Amino acid sequence: MNAWFLSLVFLSLLLPSHAQAEAQTNSAEPPSSEMSFKLASGYLIQVEGRVGTQSNLKFILDTGATITIVDRKIADRLNLDRRPAQSFNFDRKLKWESATLPELQFGPVHGAAITVFIGRLAEYSEFAKNADAIIGMDLLKFSNFSIDFDTHKITFHPSVQKATPVAGDPLLQCPILEIQVQGHQIRLIVDTGLTGIILYEERLRNHVPGLRTTGHLADAIMGGRVQAKQATIPDVLFGKTNRDVTVLLVASPAPEMLPGVDGIIGVNALHAHHIDFDFAGRTLSWN
Numbered sequence: 001m002n003a004w005f006l007s008l009v010f011l012s013l014l015l016p017s018h019a020q021a022e023a024q025t026n027s028a029e030p031p032s033s034e035m036s037f038k039l040a041s042g043y044l045i046q047v048e049g050r051v052g053t054q055s056n057l058k059f060i061l062d063t064g065a066t067i068t069i070v071d072r073k074i075a076d077r078l079n080l081d082r083r084p085a086q087s088f089n090f091d092r093k094l095k096w097e098s099a100t101l102p103e104l105q106f107g108p109v110h111g112a113a114i115t116v117f118i119g120r121l122a123e124y125s126e127f128a129k130n131a132d133a134i135i136g137m138d139l140l141k142f143s144n145f146s147i148d149f150d151t152h153k154i155t156f157h158p159s160v161q162k163a164t165p166v167a168g169d170p171l172l173q174c175p176i177l178e179i180q181v182q183g184h185q186i187r188l189i190v191d192t193g194l195t196g197i198i199l200y201e202e203r204l205r206n207h208v209p210g211l212r213t214t215g216h217l218a219d220a221i222m223g224g225r226v227q228a229k230q231a232t233i234p235d236v237l238f239g240k241t242n243r244d245v246t247v248l249l250v251a252s253p254a255p256e257m258l259p260g261v262d263g264i265i266g267v268n269a270l271h272a273h274h275i276d277f278d279f280a281g282r283t284l285s286w287n
Contacts, residue, residue: 043268049106057132064191065136069117141279180237184208186262194266200252
């Protein structure tokens with residue numbers, strides 16, 4: 001069996017039971033502002049930020065996470081009061097603590113008195129072991145941004161309208177990409193904390209009757225424990241580009257979870273030089 005370690009997948013699919021955040025872009029900033037980023041592990045978007053008095057911290061921007069997660073060492077330094085919390089991920093519960101941060105900032109995005117999860121990031125993903133925080137959609141949704149992979153720059157743009165909550169599953173606040181698989185449309189959550197493509201097999205086969213694959217389906221393990229199948233699917237249209245793609249097929253979530261979503265795609269699967277995120281519209285464009 002092949003072992004797959006797909007980035008922050010076990011951090012990306014968090015469904016918090018109690019989490020609130022308030023954030024704003026700094027009005028003193030110019031209309032658009034730019035900051036550098038690094039590609040951690042070859043694909044994770046890592047920027048510098050601060051939490052309270054702690055500066056020069058490493059933040060990973062994760063559009064597939066619903067809530068920001070801060071490493072326990074930061075909470076210990078700030079002596080934050082904490083309380084138990086939990087989230088659901090595939091078929092298991094994850095235990096965290098929650099706390100209210102006095103302040104968090106990266107680029108023009110500034111949050112005050114925000115509720116976050118606290119935990120040892122290295123225990124949940126080897127890809128997050130050097131990070132101080134995973135920045136989720138609770139903060140990202142307040143400022144559209146563009147990623148230029150050639151220059152390693154992120155440009156933040158003021159949102160023309162406020163990002164509004166989406167009824168139901170909190171992950172439905174994440175950006176959505178529509179692609180064509182063998183002539184049939186499917187919808188994927190766009191996750192900057194993921195590498196590759198994960199598709200929900202039953203939903204995919206319902207939306208793509210007579211789904212064709214090439215070669216043999218190979219057993220795989222995702223994140224060290226989730227059973228999956230590795231498959232190559234021909235005739236997949238990304239914008240105007242048609243190609244064969246290698247994906248992981250996993251069991252679909254319960255019908256009430258992520259309705260209308262057929263899987264998750266990491267931005268590296270787009271082979272893009274430049275990506276624009278519109279969080280108010282929950283869309284993206286790339287070239």
